[in-house]
Amino acid sequence: MFDVVLVAPEIAPNTGNVARTCAVTGARLHLVRPLGFRLSDRMLRRAGMDYWEHVEWRVHDTWDELLAALPEARFCYLEPDGPVRYSDLAFAPGDVLVFGSESRGLPREFIRQRPGPVLRVPMRPGLRSLNLASTVALVLYEAYRQHGFPGLV
Structure with a gap:
């Protein structure tokens, strides 16, 4: 129902936790290079546990490759x-939730290249951001909640 995109993720355990969230919700996961870890990283596998086999996921070498793979989708940036x-x-089925790297966020040119809503998670002033894996879970579950959690029990 939804796609999750991590652009240049840097921390293997965060990505593993996001994969686990995608597995339990049925969301598709897209990773856009460069990655700050190897896909064989044991911390990536450990955080995702035995859920990796339940995730539909793909690695894209570039942002343009991702755009070509999802040509009609609405991109929602965090x-x-x-x-x-x-x-x-109001999330719609097929929306793509796009998250930037842990330390740099999203390149602004990506948002200009494929315009879409730019969202925030409310937090106390002066603090930089919520953990990437926590933010993905929060936003993804809100999108599913709005549609009555289809396919989830």
């Missing part, structure tokens, strides 16, 4: 300073 609170957006 940024700490996004103008729209994530819970105020």
